[in-house]
Amino acid sequence: MSRLLPLPVVVPLLGAALALILARRSRLQRTISVTCLGVTLAVAVALLVHAYRHGPVVVQVGGWPAPVGIVLIADQLAALMLVVSSAVTLCVLLYSIGQGQGEAGETPPVTIFHPTYLVLTAGVTNAFLAGDLFNLFVGFEILLSASFVLITLGGTEARIRTGSTYVMVNVLTSMIFLAAVGLVYAATGTLNMAQLAQRLDELPDGVRLGLELMLLLAFGIKAAVFPLSAWLPDSYPTAPAPVTAVFAGLLTKVGVYAIIRTETLLFPDGQVSGLLLMVAGATMVVGILGAVAQSDMKRLFSFTLVSHIGYMIFGVGLSTAAGLSGAIFYVVHHITIQTTLFLVAGLVEVRAGSTDLRRIGGLARVTPLLAVLFFVSAMNLAGVPPFSGFLGKVGLLQAGVAAGGPLPGALVAAGALTSLLTLYVASRVWTIAFWRVPRLATAEPAVRLPALMVGATVALVALGLVLTVVAGPLFEVTADAAADLRQRTPYVRAVLPGGTP
Amino acid sequence: MRQAGAGPTLVLVVGVGVLVGCGVTLVLERNLTRVLLGVILLGNGVNLLILLGGRSGTAPVVGTAPAGTWSDALPQAMVLTAIVITFGLTAFVLAVSYRSWYLTGDDEVPDDIEDRQVVRQAERNEVVAADRGGEGPDIDPEQVDPGPARRRPTRPGDGPG
Numbered sequence: 298m299s300r301l302l303p304l305p306v307v308v309p310l311l312g313a314a315l316a317l318i319l320a321r322r323s324r325l326q327r328t329i330s331v332t333c334l335g336v337t338l339a340v341a342v343a344l345l346v347h348a349y350r351h352g353p354v355v356v357q358v359g360g361w362p363a364p365v366g367i368v369l370i371a372d373q374l375a376a377l378m379l380v381v382s383s384a385v386t387l388c389v390l391l392y393s394i395g396q397g398q399g400e401a402g403e404t405p406p407v408t409i410f411h412p413t414y415l416v417l418t419a420g421v422t423n424a425f426l427a428g429d430l431f432n433l434f435v436g437f438e439i440l441l442s443a444s445f446v447l448i449t450l451g452g453t454e455a456r457i458r459t460g461s462t463y464v465m466v467n468v469l470t471s472m473i474f475l476a477a478v479g480l481v482y483a484a485t486g487t488l489n490m491a492q493l494a495q496r497l498d499e500l501p502d503g504v505r506l507g508l509e510l511m512l513l514l515a516f517g518i519k520a521a522v523f524p525l526s527a528w529l530p531d532s533y534p535t536a537p538a539p540v541t542a543v544f545a546g547l548l549t550k551v552g553v554y555a556i557i558r559t560e561t562l563l564f565p566d567g568q569v570s571g572l573l574l575m576v577a578g579a580t581m582v583v584g585i586l587g588a589v590a591q592s593d594m595k596r597l598f599s600f601t602l603v604s605h606i607g608y609m610i611f612g613v614g615l616s617t618a619a620g621l622s623g624a625i626f627y628v629v630h631h632i633t634i635q636t637t638l639f640l641v642a643g644l645v646e647v648r649a650g651s652t653d654l655r656r657i658g659g660l661a662r663v664t665p666l667l668a669v670l671f672f673v674s675a676m677n678l679a680g681v682p683p684f685s686g687f688l689g690k691v692g693l694l695q696a697g698v699a700a701g702g703p704l705p706g707a708l709v710a711a712g713a714l715t716s717l718l719t720l721y722v723a724s725r726v727w728t729i730a731f732w733r734v735p736r737l738a739t740a741e742p743a744v745r746l747p748a749l750m751v752g753a754t755v756a757l758v759a760l761g762l763v764l765t766v767v768a769g770p771l772f773e774v775t776a777d778a779a780a781d782l783r784q785r786t787p788y789v790r791a792v793l794p795g796g797t798p
Numbered sequence: 799m800r801q802a803g804a805g806p807t808l809v810l811v812v813g814v815g816v817l818v819g820c821g822v823t824l825v826l827e828r829n830l831t832r833v834l835l836g837v838i839l840l841g842n843g844v845n846l847l848i849l850l851g852g853r854s855g856t857a858p859v860v861g862t863a864p865a866g867t868w869s870d871a872l873p874q875a876m877v878l879t880a881i882v883i884t885f886g887l888t889a890f891v892l893a894v895s896y897r898s899w900y901l902t903g904d905d906e907v908p909d910d911i912e913d914r915q916v917v918r919q920a921e922r923n924e925v926v927a928a929d930r931g932g933e934g935p936d937i938d939p940e941q942v943d944p945g946p947a948r949r950r951p952t953r954p955g956d957g958p959g
Binding site (some may be wrong): 465531 | 825830833837840841844847848850851852862872873876879880883886887890891894895899901902907908910912913916919920
């Protein structure tokens with residue numbers, strides 16, 4: 298099984314190289330990208346099954362034993378993230394191919410798009426599998442460099458304007474992360490996470506808190522947690538629809554994943570859980586209030602994205618097994634749903650010519666299928682029963698109530714309020730864009746939406762519904778993953794079977 | 799030459815401080831080229847910081863010096879990686895700022911347009927994208943419920959409508 302472990306990183310990278318060589322043969326290029334992501338998905342599922350049944354899968358790259366060499370490790374959390382992220386990237390890739398084939402809307406230049414997209418996937422999987430703080434940094438850099446290219450695709454004025462903000466914010470974040478990595482090494486003499494778990498415990502409290510806050514600052518910017526989230530709604534909406542969708546679904550969640558990893562494995566004593574809870578509450582409320590003020594669908598969804606990151610941080614901040622389990626479930630749910638919503642917004646743009654709520658209306662009568670897709674995923678996001686959004690929120694709120702105390706109580710109230718406001722925002726979009734008198738921003742005769750685009754979106758909506766159906770077993774997996782994370786020993790023992798050197 | 803295994807020299811620590819300080823000042827500018835210069839300075843400052851984290855000493859080559867006196871090779875390897883990454887990003891940002899200059903005549907990072915719009919609307923106390931109604935039965939031919947005015951007059955014997 299451990300032979301399979303490097304594949305999710307290696308296959309997309311090799312695929313990217315092949316796709317770049319075959320830049321002129323777009324059909325072959327598309328086949329390669331789809332095959333690569335399909336292989337990644339299959340391997341990810343196999344890894345998850347193995348991690349659930351037999352514990353973490355570890356590979357020592359190059360055969361160097363653990364603290365010396367680099368390790369890749371797939372425990373349940375990493376494998377679960379891997380499965381969801383590869384399923385979502387595959388769907389978005391199919392969607393973008395559909396967009397390229399139909400003569401609908403703006404088409405991304407295929408020659409650049411496919412290799413970059415594969416590199417982005419490799420970066421994401423590398424960040425999930427990294428068992429080494431520096432390798433995590435490299436994973437972040439790979440996905441960031443690819444995302445820089447994707448967000449400025451085409452180089453139009455709007456994209457350069459928003460892209461430069463995005464690039465600068467993320468470059469500075471990388472600097473902060475890198476400085477934190479350097480300081481961690483200076484303090485402990487290692488970067489292997491399993492070894493760090495033990496050596497960090499021996500540091501004085503103040504030093505440990507400083508390192509923790511610095512890492513959290515870097516990951517907080519990537520995850521768009523409230524005081525550090527202002528860059529996100531400015532930069533995401535102008536990119537092409539598939540790009541925005543995959544960014545919204547995955548990139549912030551890589552930050553959340555890194556926060557979960559550092560908070561459980563490296564700094565488990567919960568020194569900052571109060572801070573995390575406060576920040577989570579502010580993220581939820583401020584984010585959703587921002588969404589209320591927006592009049593463009595894509596910007597509105599960017600704000601709901603920021604807002605719902607708060608739920609995940611809430612679960613992490615509780616630092617109980619139930620809270621963590623809820624947070625992991627919520628990450629899985631939110632990756633799927635947020636991507637779906639952006640894909641639907643892309644379809645709306647193709648059909649109606651705009652996503653601006655002031656210019657469109659009555660789409661329910663024009664394209665009923667689109668209306669159904671939007672309605673199901675928007676209600677899922679808002680947490681209307683019986684969808685997975687409802688289950689995830691209930692899990693988190695229950696964990697908050699069980700934790701007791703004034704701060705978790707306030708967070709439970711904020712979570713409920715955010716859920717209601719999300720419902721308000723979703724129904725506002727529904728009434729204006731789908732229910733009133735039909736009004737389209739384009740004068741062109743109706744084009745048929747490309748079947749592949751609609752098919753990929755339907756597949757993602759279906760994935761969201763499947764998450765609802767299998768919520769029971771999924772909660773078992775997340776609870777198990779959370780228990781492992783809280784114990785730390787399964788991870789450490791898998792990486793360092795011979796004990797600490 | 800310093801004693802092997804000694805702590806970092808003050809000069810290097812001050813160097814890190816100066817580089818990062820200048821970098822932060824430049825990053826606060828609006829001009830993309832200056833921001834880029836700031837990022838480069840910051841990057842070099844951080845690289846130097848990483849280098850300071852390892853033990854100093856002789857070249858870490860087996861056979862050139864007794865085992866305990868080597869410097870730590872790992873931070874040097876990490877700095878190499880970091881330098882390459884910073885180099886790539888610098889090239890990309892240069893391309894972006896050139897493109898920005900090409901399109902708009904300067905390379906300033908402007909405010910977000912939609913943000914300004916929302917602020918203006920808030921000042922005028924307007925509702926965003928409100929559905930102002932105005933879609934009575936006459937406007938919309940496909941209205942399902944035609945409303946009471948158009949109902950057929952009920953004939954006696956039809957039962958309660």
